[in-house]
Amino acid sequence: MAPRTFRAPGRVNLIGEHTDYNDGFVMPAAINFSTWLTLFPLSENRIEIYSENFQEEVVFDFDNPQTARAKHWSDYAIGVIVMLLQDGCKLRGARLVIRGEVPLGAGLSSSAALEVVTAYALAAHSELNIENHELAKLCQKAEIEFVGARVGIMDQFVSLFGEANKALLLDCRSLEYKLLPLPTDANLVVCNTMVKHELAASAYNERRQQCEEGVRVLSGLLPTVKALRDVTPDQLETHRERLEEDVYRRCRHIVTENVRVLAAAEALEQGDLGRFGELMYESHRSLRDDFEVSCLELDCLVEQARCVEGVFGARMTGGGFGGCTVNLVARDSVEGFKHLVGDGYKKATGIVPEFYICEAVNGAEEVSNEEEQGGD
Numbered sequence: 001m002a003p004r005t006f007r008a009p010g011r012v013n014l015i016g017e018h019t020d021y022n023d024g025f026v027m028p029a030a031i032n033f034s035t036w037l038t039l040f041p042l043s044e045n046r047i048e049i050y051s052e053n054f055q056e057e058v059v060f061d062f063d064n065p066q067t068a069r070a071k072h073w074s075d076y077a078i079g080v081i082v083m084l085l086q087d088g089c090k091l092r093g094a095r096l097v098i099r100g101e102v103p104l105g106a107g108l109s110s111s112a113a114l115e116v117v118t119a120y121a122l123a124a125h126s127e128l129n130i131e132n133h134e135l136a137k138l139c140q141k142a143e144i145e146f147v148g149a150r151v152g153i154m155d156q157f158v159s160l161f162g163e164a165n166k167a168l169l170l171d172c173r174s175l176e177y178k179l180l181p182l183p184t185d186a187n188l189v190v191c192n193t194m195v196k197h198e199l200a201a202s203a204y205n206e207r208r209q210q211c212e213e214g215v216r217v218l219s220g221l222l223p224t225v226k227a228l229r230d231v232t233p234d235q236l237e238t239h240r241e242r243l244e245e246d247v248y249r250r251c252r253h254i255v256t257e258n259v260r261v262l263a264a265a266e267a268l269e270q271g272d273l274g275r276f277g278e279l280m281y282e283s284h285r286s287l288r289d290d291f292e293v294s295c296l297e298l299d300c301l302v303e304q305a306r307c308v309e310g311v312f313g314a315r316m317t318g319g320g321f322g323g324c325t326v327n328l329v330a331r332d333s334v335e336g337f338k339h340l341v342g343d344g345y346k347k348a349t350g351i352v353p354e355f356y357i358c359e360a361v362n363g364a365e366e367v368s369n370e371e372e373q374g375g376d
């Protein structure tokens, strides 16, 4: 049988940060950086996974399966295999050759792209007929149960459901979504701080716990509350005294962020980029001061961007503690933006940032071998 090639994109989140695991709203877009996978059928009872980036190979043997994570890049792919088998799927042997172009550790969901491309390719190869909603949930489960990061569903979902030139407004409770047109006269410019602080993973799980603590207290006072999604900013203020200060501020970020996402969707539909940009700045401020997941480098990039003409808005994107900012920049200001923000950031931190001009692309798909892109 001939090899088959698949692709799953990374993502940038325009607004709605840390709201996904609170049953709230998010607005990511799939971006023009993908993880590519070429699948060669194998008659043996195993799956070989080779990473071109790491030049390493890992073998999953069906007769002697790996059951625990190895704290290795392959955990994301193995986790998906383990979840498929746990669900009773019969997998066929294969060799997977993987090439990732999503910058690693930058908060652009290289891990979700790897999970999704693996699940998508194995499902196609083994003729499993799994619907994309189920694939998204399975990939999220792999990351929670196998890798040990209690992530929400945003990254996996948009890597499957993203569409070219569209942002995706997702209700993380019902998984209903709406595609919103991205402006044609402005670009999404992603700036990479080039740092990733140690505490990112532990702080992520800690924030989740604090949100759960908020729900525990608030649901005792407001019986309809099942998640922070169900709390309005007014209700939170009314019961402020019942919450520890830290927990209160974490909750305040979530409930105000949900309001901002819906307002941002409206602004985008009306083509009001000024309003959209203001909401991005407010989101950043809330993540910095209330949710406390920003860092000096992210704050510096946002402040630099604010001073540049043609910038509508800027904010950190992804989990935080390093990684990237997302900026909405008028098309003819992009070159100046790169120059000014690059210089300002280098002066302040000594680090040269990377810039990615992002386009929104379609979610995971099989590509014919002619279409497959060559190296970068």
Ligand code: GLA
Binding pocket: 013, 016, 017, 018, 019, 020, 021, 151, 152, 153, 154, 155, 318, 319
């Ligand atoms: C990471 C997680 C997502 C989401 C973001 C924060 O990217 O994988 O589920 O929680 O952080 O918005």
